[in-house]
Amino acid sequence: MGNTVSIKDIARKFKCAPSTISRALNDHPMINIDTRKTIQEYANKVGYQKNTISLSLLNQCSNTLGVIIPSISHYHETAIIEGLEAILQPAGYLLNICLTNESHALEKEYLDRLVANRVDAICISLSQETFDHSLNEHIDKAISRSLPIIFMDRFYHALDVDRVITDDFKGAFMATEHLIQMGCQRIAHLHGPKGITVSQQRFKGYEACLKKYGRDVDDQLVKQVMFSPESGLAATKSLLDQKTKPDGIFAVNDEVCFGAMKIIQEKNYKIPEEIALVGFDDIPLAAFAPIALSSVSRQSKKIGEQSAHLFLSKMNGMHQHQQFALEPELIIRESSQRNHCS
Amino acid sequence: MGNTVSIKDIARKFKCAPSTISRALNDHPMINIDTRKTIQEYANKVGYQKNTISLSLLNQCSNTLGVIIPSISHYHETAIIEGLEAILQPAGYLLNICLTNESHALEKEYLDRLVANRVDAICISLSQETFDHSLNEHIDKAISRSLPIIFMDRFYHALDVDRVITDDFKGAFMATEHLIQMGCQRIAHLHGPKGITVSQQRFKGYEACLKKYGRDVDDQLVKQVMFSPESGLAATKSLLDQKTKPDGIFAVNDEVCFGAMKIIQEKNYKIPEEIALVGFDDIPLAAFAPIALSSVSRQSKKIGEQSAHLFLSKMNGMHQHQQFALEPELIIRESSQRNHCS
DNA sequence: GATTCAATTGCAAACGTTTGCGTAATTTTT
DNA sequence: AAAAATTACGCAAACGTTTGCAATTGAATC
Known part of the structure; x- marks a missing residue:
């Protein structure tokens, strides 16, 4: 001052x-x-x-990366940010983190503000609203001013962009196949919010795996949920209340599984014998769920690290677009490990 | 470009x-x-x-708040950031978020970088290293250049500073008193990392409450833990292995409780009848723990919001220092609710 | 003593925007 | 018709830093 x-x-x-x-x-x-x-x-x-500001003005670069992300209330997102920081701190960059709360209006507003602040690039995970209605003009505009934009987690309609994602399809496939191998006959899926890439991809992986084993998706066994335990509980309740009950559940994420477990145990079904359960994300508390939770790890921190590396290579004049899909890993714990397959 | x-x-x-x-x-x-x-x-x-950069140079203010925080891997910290964003987005500010990983060196480095970037103020939660060794020169230097610094969660040696914390002492007192009222005779405490304010305050609240009811702290019933379930599990295991076993546990946070529950259930003790359990933070998964977890809510999001308001009032020329201590709230769930007190 | 060279330092422009003040040009008032 | 007021725009400085080029100084060479 x-x-x-x-x-x-x-x-x-x-x-x-x-x-x-x-x-x-x-x-x-x-x-x-x-x-x-x-x-x-x-x-x-x-x-x-x-005074770095005067330098930013002079050199036309701010040594700052803009990060636009719907929320940071889940392990996956915080791990991404930790990954970004881990790489970019030593490189001398700062992070401008913006939470859109899945709102398109906020995403647009933040994007403008970051552009006005002349961040060197933007790492973005698109909001659900942007997705649902394909409201891409703000992104296109940003790209057209040749501001590097790196997409994380969620696809973007255009193909020639920079992108770092997990192979959600593959992860879902692995989870479903594991449940099949554990002898599950009626595998339900707790489907994430519509329009979001990860929800879609995980469903597709689930679907493809069933098909591989000659099964069809039973619409009665697919329920839509939000990313919360409360929502998982409600959806699982409705699964258990119907005639065709599942003997295996693959859920879109781990929080949802916590909700599912709650109601499954309340109704006195045995996990994994009667109902096997697999989640996604492998959050730190997964192993400490009521029944240690099997889960697909998507190497969340690595997404941040990889995005950071991609960003740095952009700063070094790399102009081609790159796409990375990280390998998911299935972590098997009690919730799905049946010793004697039926 | x-x-x-x-x-x-x-x-x-x-x-x-x-x-x-x-x-x-x-x-x-x-x-x-x-x-x-x-x-x-x-x-x-x-x-x-x-181009906002030129404006920042001209007006000597960057419309950016620096946030220095040890980590964002727990609900409490992400909620704080959400609170900050909720208030500061409409006010037109951006957030520069820096993770110190509890390292003093990184904290210093980030502080310098934020000063160089002329952020309008800094919200900081001190690193453990800074705390352990009272390495305050970097903070003092920043204060001496009259850069507004708002302390969150963790005390700072000087008194006349801006600060927003939860009344951890009171929260711990409430939790302990609740366990006493539930009939617990040997209340253990899983003590957080040394040197950190929240650990100290929660221990003091626990201690003061025991004293109020004419009891002394039994050193055998106080174990030190990190903020992780793994650490909680290990500490609880050693509690259960010793002669004087607890019949109630107050833990420094909820993650630790998840670990404690795991081992308690493994050893076939009943919660809450044989061992009642209360945590701290009231994370979203608390209600979905193996036994729904009682916990002290510290209104994490409100800490962020209050800090944001404090910051805004500073920007409006308020020069006096302010201290806020938010009221904790005890949320009682199954893990400590005994219907028939012994 | 004139010339060349090296060692230091200063000048000025540049980055993009705002703003007080000056200055035209036009219109209104007397 | 002259004076005053209004309208519309330009000039230049300022924010803090870097950098190519010019300028100054002193010493060394011819």
Whole structure:
């Protein structure tokens, strides 16, 4: 505020030009070694701190990455951010994190603000509203001003973009196949919110796996849920209340499984003997669920790290677009491990 | 990048001064209404986006809040950030979020970088290392340049600072008192990492409550843990392996309780009849623990909101320091609810 | 003593925007 | 018709830093 000292201030003190101070502080050999030291000591004493803003203006880059993400209330998203930070902190970047709350309007607003702030690139996980209605103009506009945009988790209609995702299809396939191998005959799926890529892909993986084993998707066994335990509980309740009950459930994420477990245990079904359960994300509490929860790990932190690397290569002039799909990993725990297959 | 259009570019196009363009875009009445419209339309057409960086330089404020926080892997921290965003998004601010991973070196590094970026203020939750060794010079330096610093959750040695915390002492007191009222005789405490304010305060609340009821702290019943379920499991195991076993446990947070429950159930103790359990934070999964978990809610989101309001009032010239301690709330669920007190 | 060279330092422009003040041009008032 | 007022726009400085180029100084060479 008031007491910040600038290069000009120091120049006045030493009765010399700002350029001399600048060079001295940057240890430029052009400046006499003694003058350099004297100036550096003085700057240090008065607590001089370089004003990065002026540099951003001059160099047309802000050393900041914009991150637009629907929420950070789940492990997956926080792990992504941790991954981004882990790579970008040493590289000297800061993160501008924006939560859209799945709102298209907010996403647009934040995008504009980040552009106005001249972030060097944007990592974005599209909001559900943007998805549902294919409201892409704001993204297209950003891309057209050649601002690097890296999509995380959720697809974007255009193909030639930068993207880092997990192979959700494959993960879902693995989970479903595992349930089949455990002897499950009626495998239900708790389907995530419509329109979101991960929901769609996981359903498709589930569907494809059933097909591979000569089964069809039974609409009665597919219920739609939000990403919350409450929603998982309600959906599972309706599954258990109908005639065709499942003997295996693959849910769109782990939180949903916590809700499912609650009601399954309340109704006195045995996990995994009567109903086997597999989730997605492998959250830290998965192993500490009422019955240790099997889950598909999607290497959340690695998504952040990979996105960060992609960003850095963009900063180094890499112009081609790249797409990464990380390998999911099935973690088998008690909730689905049947020792004697039926 | 290359194709960003500036006010100067537009000025060239219209063969007029940049000041005219600036005023036109800001709808300044000094400019002829028709010229204004024409210019605005053109700017819109070519996708002009105000460069906020130059404004930051000019106005000496960046409309950005720096947030320094040890981690975002727990509900509490993500809720704080959601609270900050909820208030600061409408106010036109962006968040620079920095994860220190409890490292003093990183905290210092980030603080410098945020100062260099001239953030308008900093909300900080001190790292454990900073705490353990009272390494406060970097904070003092930042304060001395009259940069508003708002402390969240963790105390700072100086008294006259801005601060928003939960009354952890009170929360711990309530939890312990509740266990006493449920008839617990040997109440253990899973003590958080040393040096961290929340750990200390919660222990003190536990201690004070025992004292109120004429009991002393039994060192054998106090185990130190990290904020993870694994750590909670290990500590509880050692509790159950010793002669003086607890019949009630108050843990420093909910994750720890998940670990505790796991081992308690494995060893076939009944919750809450034989061992009652109360956690802290009231995470979203608390109600979906193996036994629905009682917990002290610390209104995490409200800490973020309150901090944001404090920040905004600082921006409006409020110079006095303010301290807020939010009221904790005890949420009683199955893990501690004994119907017939012994 | 004139010339060349190296060692230091200063000048000025640039990045994009805002804003007080000056200055035309036009209209209104006397 | 002259004076005053209004309207509309331009000029230039400012924010803090970097950097190519010019300028100054002093010493070394011819």
